[in-house]
Amino acid sequence: MKTVPTPAPVPPLLLPPLRTILVVDDDADIRRALRLSLERIGGFCVALAGSAEEALAEASRAPPDLVLLDVSMPGTDGPATLAALRKAAGTERVPVVFCTAASGGQELARLCSLGALGVITKPFDLVGLPDRVRAMFAKALG
Amino acid sequence: MTEAGDPAIKALIDAARADFARSLGVRARALEALATSGAWTDARREAHKLRGSAGVYGFAELGVAAAALDDSIGEAADNAAVAPSALALIGERLKELIAEAERVSRGAR
Numbered sequence: 001m002k003t004v005p006t007p008a009p010v011p012p013l014l015l016p017p018l019r020t021i022l023v024v025d026d027d028a029d030i031r032r033a034l035r036l037s038l039e040r041i042g043g044f045c046v047a048l049a050g051s052a053e054e055a056l057a058e059a060s061r062a063p064p065d066l067v068l069l070d071v072s073m074p075g076t077d078g079p080a081t082l083a084a085l086r087k088a089a090g091t092e093r094v095p096v097v098f099c100t101a102a103s104g105g106q107e108l109a110r111l112c113s114l115g116a117l118g119v120i121t122k123p124f125d126l127v128g129l130p131d132r133v134r135a136m137f138a139k140a141l142g
Numbered sequence: 143m144t145e146a147g148d149p150a151i152k153a154l155i156d157a158a159r160a161d162f163a164r165s166l167g168v169r170a171r172a173l174e175a176l177a178t179s180g181a182w183t184d185a186r187r188e189a190h191k192l193r194g195s196a197g198v199y200g201f202a203e204l205g206v207a208a209a210a211l212d213d214s215i216g217e218a219a220d221n222a223a224v225a226p227s228a229l230a231l232i233g234e235r236l237k238e239l240i241a242e243a244e245r246v247s248r249g250a251r
Contacts, residue, residue, distance in 0.1 A: 029162055029195040036154055072190060101194035101209075123197025123205060126155060 018065050018137045020045045024055040024081065025070035025099065033126060034068065034099075042130025052076030056084055059091045066137055068120070071100040071111065079114050086115070097136055099124075162199045163250030170243035177215075177236055186215040189239070201246050207239040 021044045023034045031048045039046040047064060049055035051073060059067065067085065071078035078098055085091040098111045101122040111119045118136040120129070169188070176185035192208035214235050218228035 027191045027195055029191075030198065032158060033195070033198045036158055040154060041151060072187075074187065101190060101212075122194035123202075126198065 018044070018134060020047065020062070020064040020066075021133070022047045022049060022055060022059055022064035022067045024049045024052070024067060024073075024078075026050055026073045027070070030070070030099075030122070034129075037124075037126040037129045038068075038133070041127060042133070044130070052081040052084065055081055056088060056091075059085060059094065060088060063090050063094060065095070066117075066133065067094055067096045068133070069096050069098055069116075071098050071102065079111070082114060082116065095137060095140060097133065159199045160250050162195065163201070163246050165247075166204070166243040166250075167247040170240040170247075174236060174240060177232060182215055182219050186212060186219065189215060192239070192243075201242075204239070204242045204246055207235065207242045211235040211239050 021038055023031055023038070023046055025031050025034070028050070031050065035046050035048060038044045047058050047062065049058050052075065055067070055069070058064075069078045069081060073081070076084070078100070082096050082098075085094060085096065096116045098114075098116045098119045099122060100107070100111065100119060102108070103121050108119050108121070117140045120132065124132075169192070173185055173188045173192075176182075176188060189208050189212040193205055193212050196202070196205035196208055211232065214228070214231050218225070218232060
């Protein structure tokens with residue numbers, strides 16, 4: 001009796017790698033902490049921006065694989081910066097993760113509803129943060 | 143990529159933590175000056191920043207004190223005029239934050 005060969009398993013979808021992260025936060029201490037965490041521990045290439053304007057200029061110059069975006073910034077805040085990224089050529093689809101000191105469930109749900117991959121609340125663990133960011137990125141593409 | 147247990151990473155984290163701690167005395171006094179002068183928006187922004195950064199650098203109690211001050215200024219600012227009772231609460235929370243910031247800052251020297 002002829003046996004039907006078992007088809008080979010379909011290889012997992014090759015995900016684009018997460019290599020470059022643009023960190024946007026008006027607080028220099030947070031930018032320093034995130035660079036230390038994501039670059040030295042996580043191995044990512046990290047660009048920094050201290051405002052929405054700097055973020056848009058940097059993202060336009062060198063579109064990152066992901067943006068880690070503070071919510072509460074003077075002038076143009078995080079949600080408005082996300083909206084501006086979505087309208088700008090080259091950054092319409094860049095994944096964004098919000099970073100906030102707010103912790104209320106309603107606020108976190110609101111931020112996610114704006115189209116972000118997720119929200120990281122401050123304080124965050126410097127050592128564990130890179131894996132959390134990888135997981136959010138992978139989940140969004142899965 | 144560097145392993146999190148790497149002594150070099152620990153040294154970097156410790157150095158960043160020490161730098162942050164050393165800056166706290168000055169920052170707390172600056173925040174006090176803002177609150178005293180009635181610059182509530184700026185005072186709240188500074189308290190909000192500390193709320194986030196203090197915990198990141200491992201100073202949880204300072205983060206709690208900053209969160210309490212951030213919230214009390216926020217609640218007071220919702221009203222057109224800051225009520226005396228709200229001012230008193232802000233004053234208390236500011237003192238707690240300054241005391242904690244100075245304690246941490248002294249420990250870093």
